[in-house]
Amino acid sequence: MASSKFININLKIWRQKNAKEKGKIETYKLDNVSIESSFLEMLDQLNEQLVSERQEPVAFDHDCREGICGMCSLFINGRAHGPDTGITTCQLHMRMFKNNDTIYVEPWRSKAFPVIKDLVVDRTAFDRIQQAGGFVSVNTSGNTIDANATPVPKHDADRAFEAAACIGCGACVATCKNGSAMLFVGAKVSQYALLPQGKVEATQRVLNMVRQMDEEGFGNCTNTGACEVECPKGISLENIARMNREYLAASLK
């Protein structure tokens, strides 16, 4: 009974009990999905159906549901965050799909992001990269210099902000054929490299963050640019180039 506002869909979803057991694709049929619903609201509806049938619901990561927390993370029909650009999965709406569509839903697939359960993966590697150097070493004092004592050219501040807009979702890694985290790390390195506050530790920062990135098992960058295409926040490849320059300069010091 699919009217124009509602559609029926077939779902092929990756189910995996935990990190140790093998997973497989399961098929579900879901009727009467409002096209105004978000993709995650559609999964809520599926889970309600599963619970009512006393089956185990599908585990997936999500929190803010407005595209900023970076927690949601699905590979939908072969694309990170699904068939739209500049959005996270929680901002994907069912109006992007047609009645009777079959939709494949998989977790991020990358060596450095092991599956925890179903569609939930472990992205703590990103945290550890940040802990290796993604900060300015300034203690809380309340007596740092006045915020306006150091003017920052608007152009630099804007570029730093654009890099800092990264939400750490991992779509760049998931979509990269090499499983590279260079866009994520490049964005963080760039934010600080562009600001006077970050310049003091720039050398050590880029060396430490890149070292940690390699230790976590992320692949290398071969400039395919897939990460930039799928990044929900439009983080530019320029950030990878800037990180490479920073890294080269730091290595030569």
Add this chain to the structure above:
Amino acid sequence: MSLDSKIPEGHISEKWTNHKDHLNLVAPNNRPKIDVIVVGTGLAGASAAASLGEMGYNVKAFCFQDSPRRAHSIAAQGGINAAKNYQNDGDSIYRLFYDTIKGGDYRAREANVHRLAEVSGNIIDQCVAQGVPFARDYGGLLDNRSFGGTQVQRTFYAAGQTGQQLLLGAYSALSRQIGLGRVEMFNRHEMLDLVKVDGKARGIIARNLITGEIERHSAHAVIIASGGYGNVYFLSTNAMGSNVTAAWKIHKQGAYFANPCYVQIHPTCIPVHGTNQSKLTLMSESLRNSGRIWVPKKKEDAEAIRAGKLKPTQIAEEDRDYYLERRYPAFGNLVPRDVASRAAKERCDAGYGIEANDTNEGVYLDFASEIKSKGRQTAYAQGNHHPTDEEVIKLGKQWVEEKYGNLFQMYEKITDENPYETPMKIYPAVHYTMGGVWVDYNLQSTIPGCFVAGEANFSDHGANRLGASALMQGLADGYFVLPYTVSNYLADEIRTGKIATNTPEFDEAEKRVKDSINFFLNNNGTKSVDHFHKALGNIMWNKVGMGRNEKGLSEAVEEIDALRKEFYKEVYVPGSADELNPELEKALRVADFMELGQLMAMDGLQRKESCGGHFREEYQDAEGETLRDDENFKFVGAWEYHGSDINKEVLHKEELNYEFIKIAARNYK
């Protein structure tokens, strides 16, 4: 127990300085002997954990998300206030203090709010030093904008992602301490109970959400920074996981819960689309700098719009009712949130709503005037003194995009409508909770050693929070208040030694948690957790929402009580205890929301006045504005838990004294 707010003596502008100067310290060599637990890693929690780690304490930080960077502070859009007076428009610490007290409808504590205003400038200095990329002007200096309830420009921002940038700043400070081994981070862990030993907070019971393991963690002090309880309404602008559990568990262990009925309903959110909706999305208050709010003047126009026969752009200027500008000419579209929300409800209740959903609830937020005026200004600035209409519109849209680009994009993705071409449709939604755990001036709850920070406490916003003040309070508490006051408490703990976890107190707390988990997993019900959460949300929104009255509140108390009984009888939770089990997580949270919801209704019932976000329909003036009763209700209502029957909670009152601000009727006309 009587409530001692511990407000220091002296003039308002000297209280914090004098107090700080006389607090006890812990010497650097003693700090590594002391453990501190921080629950929550939003602005308050992350900044507290980072600062205490820097000082040398052993800190354990907990968050239920997969990374501390995802706490819901990240979603704050518009900005953070600070009394820097960079725009030279007459701002000062006193004015920020005054605006916040007035904005809170004279229901906040003077001394706390003044301290908040005093440290506001330090926050901006600290964040800039951390590399937070605030918006700047062409001279390279920081830019500001206006928010509701003020007549100065004191709001610092980073496009529509200020919360994200501030949280990532605090997260970077926290990450540094984790990397240095000063803070131990527990991602995907949820606090499920507090452990008290000899009356003092000495640890928590947490569940590892991946393995399901129930863990014991001890400490010399526990800081709760777990955010607000807006999700009691099911639909709110909060993240899906935002919950009251940590705050509620300490309430059940003896921490008083203050002013639970004070809830902020934010005026500019995207209206509800249907029954499967899981959350509501905020459109930043900063948009009210540039957008004008209106509904049609004629009911037949509103009806035609809802029927899809008329477009908003087809309604002539003289047929539009810019109701905020009409009712509140001095502040116009920038009245405080509670005032703007009620005004929207008033128009929609009167039949002028424009949204074609079940309730017709929606009004317009229109940028056409701003696009024209800013386009013209930009053309002039570029030396074009005779721009064509097309040039003006093009430049105006560029100006709007630079200021609010991400918000406009977010709106379009959700609604499939282009807000550069047609006005946004908006309606109020639950956003923030001013109520929370009662704390004294040191941010300590009625449980010694248990401190509460950020939205989780009740302290600074009275009955209504002004925009761009939540970020300010979170960071003030974590960076600049707790490091002093927690150290003062810990000064008596340097000889205590490690707190053991193999004690009867930990056994008992762990048993409570395990019993509760086992109950839900073995319950022979048929209905999902969400079914009950939605039912609770319905009662709350309809009877403890924007307009409240004696009858509705009394009904809510009874209905929630009955719903809670049904929940325990009928809920079905699949899966097991020793695995990632989101349904179980939700069940444990909703159980606490049920109890809280009932208390909110009870608190609303006892407060026989209207103030800020608490609007009792019986108490309004001839023009529909809130009517406070300062003689009888100028107090903080703090509730004490007395067993599982919430009706038995006991109300304690902390009288509010206004020594430095003259209490008056709030007027934005």
